Amino acid sequence: MTDLGTSPDEVQFRFRDDEPADHGTVTVDACCDQTNATAVRIEPGDDARVLLPFLDRLALVEVNFPSFGDGRGYSAARILREAGYDGELRAVGDVLIDQLSHMRRCGFDAFAPDKPLDEGDARRALEGFGNVYQSAADARKTIQELRHE
Amino acid sequence: MYQYDQYDQAMVDARVEEFRDQAQRRLDGKLTEDQFKPLRLMNGLYLQLHAYMLRVAIPYGTLNSRQMTALGDIADKYDRGYGHFTTRQNLQYNWIKLEDAADILADLSKVEMHAIQTSGNCIRNISSDHFAGAAHDELIDPRPYAELLRQWSSFHPEFTYLPRKFKIAVIAAETDRAAMRLHDIGIQIVKNDAGEIGASFYVGGGMGRTPMIAPQIREFVPLDQLVTYAEACLRVYNRYGRRDNKYKARIKILVHEMGAEEYTRQVEEEFAHLLEQGVEPPLAELERIKPFFADPAFEDGPKSVDRSDPDFALWVDRNTVRHKHDSYVSAVISLKPVGGIPGDATGDQMRLMAKLAKQYSFDELRVMHTQNIVLPHVKIADLHALWTELEAADLGAPNLDTIEDIIACPGLDYCALANARSIPLAQRISENFAKNGRTEELGQLKLKISGCINACGHHHAGHIGILGVDKKGTENYQLSLGGSEAEDVSLAKITGPGFDEDGVIKAVETVTDVYLEAREDGERFLDTYRRIGMTPFKEALYD
Ligand code: HEM
Ligand code: SF4
Numbered sequence: 001m002t003d004l005g006t007s008p009d010e011v012q013f014r015f016r017d018d019e020p021a022d023h024g025t026v027t028v029d030a031c032c033d034q035t036n037a038t039a040v041r042i043e044p045g046d047d048a049r050v051l052l053p054f055l056d057r058l059a060l061v062e063v064n065f066p067s068f069g070d071g072r073g074y075s076a077a078r079i080l081r082e083a084g085y086d087g088e089l090r091a092v093g094d095v096l097i098d099q100l101s102h103m104r105r106c107g108f109d110a111f112a113p114d115k116p117l118d119e120g121d122a123r124r125a126l127e128g129f130g131n132v133y134q135s136a137a138d139a140r141k142t143i144q145e146l147r148h149e
Numbered sequence: 150m151y152q153y154d155q156y157d158q159a160m161v162d163a164r165v166e167e168f169r170d171q172a173q174r175r176l177d178g179k180l181t182e183d184q185f186k187p188l189r190l191m192n193g194l195y196l197q198l199h200a201y202m203l204r205v206a207i208p209y210g211t212l213n214s215r216q217m218t219a220l221g222d223i224a225d226k227y228d229r230g231y232g233h234f235t236t237r238q239n240l241q242y243n244w245i246k247l248e249d250a251a252d253i254l255a256d257l258s259k260v261e262m263h264a265i266q267t268s269g270n271c272i273r274n275i276s277s278d279h280f281a282g283a284a285h286d287e288l289i290d291p292r293p294y295a296e297l298l299r300q301w302s303s304f305h306p307e308f309t310y311l312p313r314k315f316k317i318a319v320i321a322a323e324t325d326r327a328a329m330r331l332h333d334i335g336i337q338i339v340k341n342d343a344g345e346i347g348a349s350f351y352v353g354g355g356m357g358r359t360p361m362i363a364p365q366i367r368e369f370v371p372l373d374q375l376v377t378y379a380e381a382c383l384r385v386y387n388r389y390g391r392r393d394n395k396y397k398a399r400i401k402i403l404v405h406e407m408g409a410e411e412y413t414r415q416v417e418e419e420f421a422h423l424l425e426q427g428v429e430p431p432l433a434e435l436e437r438i439k440p441f442f443a444d445p446a447f448e449d450g451p452k453s454v455d456r457s458d459p460d461f462a463l464w465v466d467r468n469t470v471r472h473k474h475d476s477y478v479s480a481v482i483s484l485k486p487v488g489g490i491p492g493d494a495t496g497d498q499m500r501l502m503a504k505l506a507k508q509y510s511f512d513e514l515r516v517m518h519t520q521n522i523v524l525p526h527v528k529i530a531d532l533h534a535l536w537t538e539l540e541a542a543d544l545g546a547p548n549l550d551t552i553e554d555i556i557a558c559p560g561l562d563y564c565a566l567a568n569a570r571s572i573p574l575a576q577r578i579s580e581n582f583a584k585n586g587r588t589e590e591l592g593q594l595k596l597k598i599s600g601c602i603n604a605c606g607h608h609h610a611g612h613i614g615i616l617g618v619d620k621k622g623t624e625n626y627q628l629s630l631g632g633s634e635a636e637d638v639s640l641a642k643i644t645g646p647g648f649d650e651d652g653v654i655k656a657v658e659t660v661t662d663v664y665l666e667a668r669e670d671g672e673r674f675l676d677t678y679r680r681i682g683m684t685p686f687k688e689a690l691y692d
Contacts, residue, residue: 047388068187069187069310070310071308071311072387072388072392074308074309075384075388078307082422096184098171102304102306106307118179121179124170130163132306133160133301133303133305134301134428144431145430145431147154148431148434148437
């Protein structure tokens with residue numbers, strides 16, 4: 001098993017009540033080959049859909065953002081949630097304040113930024129937008145749904 | 150016209166506060182310029198050659214007099230008394246101070262405006278037909294669909310860090326007045342054989358260094374699946390669009406490299422999946438939006454004008470366009486006075502246009518991608534009064550779609566990426582043709598100038614296109630012929646070696662001479678070029 005060296009204590013924000021998985025993650029390729037892996041890390045070029053057959057055994061999926069400008073991880077996250085994955089979905093890497101709310105909407109429920117974020121700024125960013133225009137991986141009602149209740 | 154409800158207003162207000170916070174964090178050193186840049190870009194703030202530039206979104210190019218007045222006031226208060234209407238149906242201020250940016254956004258939000266997603270690698274402001282709701286040839290007003298997509302694309306959580314910027318146009322007539330197939334996604338609202346309304350999707354068009362015409366990938370998407378289909382198109386792009394090279398990152402390159410068929414197959418697969426996810430807004434939302442765009446109360450009246458003043462008659466002939474109601478026309482206010490800067494308007498002119506819109510056009514104005522302003526619904530009976538006021542304000546140039554109606558990007562006068570100046574060239578060419586009196590004789594002739602390969606001035610789509618290139622450190626211009634952004638869309642071809650500034654002005658005259666010599670009955674420049682081909686033009690230019 002390839003341990004990529006992440007450990008749960010780097011997680012700065014977590015929006016789950018269960019115990020964090022405390023084992024290292026493997027690459028997507030390794031995850032497909034090994035039947036016992038329970039934690040995996042997705043890189044931007046990986047196809048999240050190859051993980052779909054293994055979702056039952058996964059407790060942690062890390063999605064790496066080597067650079068905040070590479071937005072492929074947002075699609076990866078939604079694809080996993082749309083497929084019913086309900087384990088921890090952790091954004092790691094170049095995760096910044098201004099991406100937090102979008103990431104939450106795409107289904108991320110844990111954040112392990114390379115550089116720790118200012119807690120107050122992060123809270124404000126997550127609370128900033130009261131409503132949303134489009135349905136995503138969170139259960140929020142959209143503005144259009146609210147208008148036509 | 151669409152009006153915000155409390156939800157729309159709250160979204161924009163929240164964004165102003167967010168930007169204030171971001172700007173503050175930048176000033177406090179919590180954000181590096183690298184980290185701040187995409188955030189300011191997401192709010193339309195660019196750094197240009199001499200100052201910050203702020204780009205204001207004008208959704209589908211429609212605005213009311215209150216908004217136009219506010220734009221004029223901002224020009225006076227925070228800029229140098231003018232603004233620049235762009236080929237994206239937006240407005241740019243060229244001389245903005247970073248310290249003022251949040252205050253400008255706050256002023257804009259008071260009139261339901263913003264600068265959200267007018268730059269950055271996200272879904273940009275959605276463009277549309279500038280005669281929407283007025284055109285005699287449209288199937289239906291396309292703007293409710295554009296508004297639906299505006300909401301969907303605003304703050305989209307998945308598509309804010311796309312490989313590259315993303316532009317969508319929506320039209321609903323066979324006549325294409327929005328360069329629909331030169332957009333990342335072009336949507337034409339159509340009726341199918343069963344008489345139902347739906348959307349044709351064209352994906353992968355664009356200009357820039359690799360111009361491409363979007364192929365149709367779906368003939369008919371039912372209206373209650375429109376957003377879902379767009380979402381599928383974007384998701385395939387977000388996942389597979391190239392990110393290794395920003396010059397190859399637009400969706401046109403993906404569609405081209407993957408092949409339209411394979412791209413379509415993947416979109417259809419994603420679409421089938423997303424249909425299960427229920428991402429489509431309720432159809433009731435479209436029904437809520439539609440009445441905002443209902444026809445105003447048109448009244449019958451005179452159907453012709455008194456032509457005894459020849460200047461007025463000329464303006465009516467050139468700058469007014471047939472309306473769906475026969476007592477009305479759409480009147481085009483030219484922002485191309487001879488020798489002027491294409492698309493520029495002063496604060497005073499903006500306030501005057503606002504006043505005239507209120508008085509004569511049911512409080513509505515449109516921005517055209519050709520950098521002019523439309524009063525969409527003017528009573529024929531009011532035309533003379535309208536024209537008299539326009540003339541007095543230097544807004545009465547009778548040159549719609551003529552060689553004086555030049556599209557030009559900001560070029561080297563403002564833009565950090567430019568190779569050459571565009572504006573002075575446009576000024577000299579319009580002066581030249583005004584002087585030699587050929588404008589009228591040449592008829593419809595679309596001349597478009599870009600200061601570099603990025604093609605912000607649509608030169609690929611010009612009947613005559615001019616591109617500024619850098620040749621050993623001096624400004625040089627390439628000439629191209631035969632482009633069109635309309636329903637007969639085509640990409641212009643380069644004539645041959647480039648010219649210096651004087652040379653290219655002469656060259657434009659030369660190609661118009663060839664046309665006048667060769668044209669047959671009723672042919673436009675473009676038609677003649679298509680019939681006789683490049684050779685006669687080349688011979689005249691280079692032999
Ligand atoms: C002065 C600052 C500006 C900068 C730095 C800038 C930058 C760019 C760049 C880099 C591209 C090429 C994108 C690509 O091919 O991927 C582009 C395309 C374009 N820009 Fe600009 N631009 C500026 C101003 C404008 C203005 C003033 C307009 C409207 C008049 C405009 C409208 C467009 C259009 C229509 C395109 C080509 C269509 C397409 O996206 O393929 N830009 N711009
Ligand atoms: S075409 Fe080039 S010079 Fe002109 S505005 Fe665009 S980037 Fe600047």
